[in-house]
Amino acid sequence: MEWPVKNSHLPISPNYGRSDAGLHPVPEPTLEVVAGDRVVYDEGKEVVSSPGAGESTIVSPSSPSDLTSATTPGQTQIKPFDGHYDGRHHYHHHGMEDDGKIVVTNSNNDKQPWYRKPVFLAGLIVLAVVIILAAVLGGVFGSRSRNNSSSPNSSSGSTTTTTASAAPSSTPTSIAANSPMGVSGWKNGDDNNLYVAYQAADNSLRYSKATASGSQTDFTWGDPKTLKPESTLGKNAGMTMSVSVDQSNDANSQIQLSLLYINSTSYINGLTYVTGGQAEANGFTTSDINQQKFKVAENSTLSAYWPFMLYQNTSGVVHALWYESETPYVPYSLSATAASKSNLAVVPVSRNVTKISGKGFWAIFYQNQSGKIMASPDPAFWDEKRADDLVTIVSTWNSTFPDITLPIGSSFTAFSLARGDNDKVNTFLLYQDGSDIKQAWINNDNGWQISSPKLLQGADRGTHIGCVTPAVWKSDRTFSEKLLAEESDISKCYFQKGGKLIEVRLEGKDWVDSKEISIP
Structure with missing residues (x-):
């Protein structure tokens, strides 16, 4: 089955119909073309809009202080991400006689048969x-x-189909070798869902969905489905997924899945799927982000956890889109310069969505120019605005995060889970060292630790790793507030081994229930 992708304005852009007075973030790209009310951006400089100024000011991103917005004389500078959250989300003879016998001739001459x-x-x-x-x-x-088949430069030659068998197959899967992955999931009452998007061997974009109901713990994976996006994917390009609540024209708000990827010309493209209500029948629709023309570094990856999405611009600086602002498609320069080909990861460091979205309780991971993995909680970098509990998190991370130095471009990802009935979280970083995937984690106030779980060994070199951080959202007309979930049956990660997609589940600080996800 194929989902046709329709040009649609669903979902509505974030914060439709509201105004964040005083919130005027600093965008990263420079103004290239202005046609009517459409702005086409390019990289290089930043356009700073001054409230009421009626014009734009061009600045260069040279220091953390440049993250503030330009103001008119006498105004107080406004910093990015300094806002509030109101719950509005949007995104392949011998000669034979008639009897079939070979004719044998026999003569009286001396010739041998x-x-x-x-x-x-x-x-x-x-x-x-x-x-x-x-x-x-x-x-x-x-x-x-x-x-x-497990080397980074190899790919499967199997025929791509859109069906999946119930049992693991001994034939090669159609997932591309070392395919990028977007992974997401949520638990909402009896509604439990997992999604994995990936690149097939024929370069098409596909996804698989698993569901479980009630107390059921074994998820049932449906047939893989092929998407037809507006633009083709880049080879082994960046890909990510996130979950939010859509505020559309339905009487009820709906859970929405956003799939973002880098196309073959190094622009960010996206598809959105409203999973219920009137819009569900539309399937995946083209995201508004396609019109924004965000150019990324040639080897940039992507990472998203609502309301943030990370990428590298052409200068190598890590940028974030923040979908809770009045200008959700304006990127912010973070004080982080990542190495070319560096993976990126973003996680929450609180279980409360208000703290995550507007108060600095989020963290990013990237590799620096030396190949060292850097962990940066509160990457917007406002010491004077940090709450005491965030100060503690930043201090603990900065003083105890291990020295993990890997070849640049090595695979890693991160995810977080609630630690209990308080706002603290456990954060895990999975990274590939040789053919094994190792983990660093923090699940107490004492600091980070490292281990080498058995079920994460023997992964294909260069495999991408995808893990589920459960979705959060604020209460609205339909949903109660969703806090970050603790460890559960959706606490899963995915990677390739022998060319196949493998799923494992977290149990404490170890991994169990290794199984192949059949993708014929």
């Missing part, structure tokens, strides 16, 4: 040798091909 001539016998011997050699060489090269 054709099948006893030395030349013929020699030919048979040669033919037999050729067949044997072909079989042997075929086995050798076939084995090498299978063994190489």
Whole structure:
């Protein structure tokens, strides 16, 4: 089954119909074309809009102080992310007689029958040798091909289909070798969902969905579905997913899934799926972000956790889109310069969505120019606005985060889970070191630790890793407030091993229930 992608204005852009008075963040791109009310951006400089000034000011991102917005004389400078949350979200003969017998002639002359001539016998011997050699060489090269399927430069040659068998298949899967992945999930009463998006061997964009109801703990994976986005994906390009609550024209708000990826021309593209109500029948629709023309670094990756989405601009600086602002498609420069090809990760460091969205309780991970993984809680960097509990988090992370230095471009990801009935969270960083995936984690107030879980060993070199951080949202006309969930049956991560997609589930600080997700 294929989802047609329709050009649609659903979902509505975030914060439709509201105004965040005084919130005027500093956008990263420079103004390139202005046509009517449409602005096309390019990278390089930042456009700063002054409230009531009637014009734009150009500044260069040179220091953390440049993160403030330009103001008219006498105004107080406004810093990005300094806002509030109101719950509005949007996003492949021999000659035969009729009886089938070979004709054998017999004559009285002295000629040998054709099948006893030395030349013929020699030919048979040669033919037999050729067949044997072909079989042997075929086995050798076939084995090498299978063994190489886990290398970053290899890809599956299987035929892409849109169906999945219920049991694991011994044939190669259609997922591309070291495919990028977008992973997301949520628990809402008896409604439990997991989504994994990936790139197929034919470069198409596909996703699989798993559901479980009530007390059921075993998720049932549906048939993979192929999407037809507006633009093709870049090869092994960045991809991410996030979950929010859509404020559309339905009587009830709906849970919405956002799938973002980098297309073949290095622009951010997206698809959105409103999972209920009138809009559900539309399937995945083209996101408004396609019209914004966000150009990213050639090797940029993506990471998202609502309301944030990270990417690298062409200068290597990590940028964030913040969907809770009045200008949700204006990027903010963070004080983080990542190495080219660095992976990115964003996680919450509180279970409360208000703190996550507007008070600095979020963190990012990236590699610096030396290959060291950097962990940065409150990446907007406002010491004077930090609450005491955030100050403690920042201090603990800065003093205890381990020195993890890897080849630049090594795979890693991160996720968070609630620690209990307080606002504290447990955060896990999974990273590939050789063929094994290791983890660093913090689940108490004493600091970070490192381990090498058995079920994370033997992954394909260069595999992408995707993990689920449960969705959060604020109460609205339909939903009660959703706090970050504790460890549960959706606490899962995904990676490739032997070319296949593997799922594991977190239990404490270890991993259990390793299984193959069948993608024929």
